[in-house]
Amino acid sequence: MTITEKQKRWLKQQTHHLKPVVLLGQHGLTAPVLAEIEIALSHHELLKIRISAGDRDERDAIIAMIQEHTQANLINRIGNVAAFYRANPQKRDPMVLPRL
Numbered sequence: 001m002t003i004t005e006k007q008k009r010w011l012k013q014q015t016h017h018l019k020p021v022v023l024l025g026q027h028g029l030t031a032p033v034l035a036e037i038e039i040a041l042s043h044h045e046l047l048k049i050r051i052s053a054g055d056r057d058e059r060d061a062i063i064a065m066i067q068e069h070t071q072a073n074l075i076n077r078i079g080n081v082a083a084f085y086r087a088n089p090q091k092r093d094p095m096v097l098p099r100l
Contacts, residue, residue: 024050029065029066038069041072045091047083049081051063052080
């Protein structure tokens with residue numbers, strides 16, 4: 001699902017008060033961590049992930065791998081924290097994005 005810039009700005013506002021749900025440590029992005037991210041995206045739709053990897057290039061690579069594996073949209077990235085959004089059509093009360 002592609003989101004517009006207006007929807008992205010609205011989602012950024014929604015992520016402001018959230019705390020990171022998934023924390024990546026020294027072992028990096030492993031299969032169990034990706035499984036937890038999938039579960040968290042299905043449940044929350046919008047989540048923050050703290051990536052405590054080495055340098056900026058390594059964090060960029062991890063973010064790209066998360067996006068590729070989960071098909072989630074990167075909403076915002078500040079330092080070690082990245083926010084992702086993926087709509088869940090099966091959720092009883094899905095997050096409603098503003099229209100254009």
